[in-house]
Amino acid sequence: MGAQEIAKRLGLSRQRVQQLIALDSFPAPFDVLAMGRLWRREDVERWILACRPELADGPKPRRSGVKEPGQGKASGSARRAKRPPSG
DSSP: OOHHHHHHHHTOOHHHHHHHHTSTTSOOOSEEETTEEEOOHHHHHHHHHHHOGGGTTOOOOOOOSOOOTTOSSOOHHHHHHHSOOOO
8 A cells, every 4th residue: 555545544644644654663665666655554554553543443534614503603693583572
């Protein structure tokens, strides 16, 4: 598996994977091709279990910037509904 596949497996950017690859604890690549370095899947999975066990079952879904209903400020109509009736 290459850096892009490792990034997808961990739910990280390729840039962050490049930082992890530089760690002494990360396994050495199995092969180096013109397209880049390759790692054995089992070596990467072993590293994940040892160094990032929270990711052993796969990455957690990333939260988008979209707020779910009930989060954040109330809409204008909701704010108006809270006012006591005038009259």
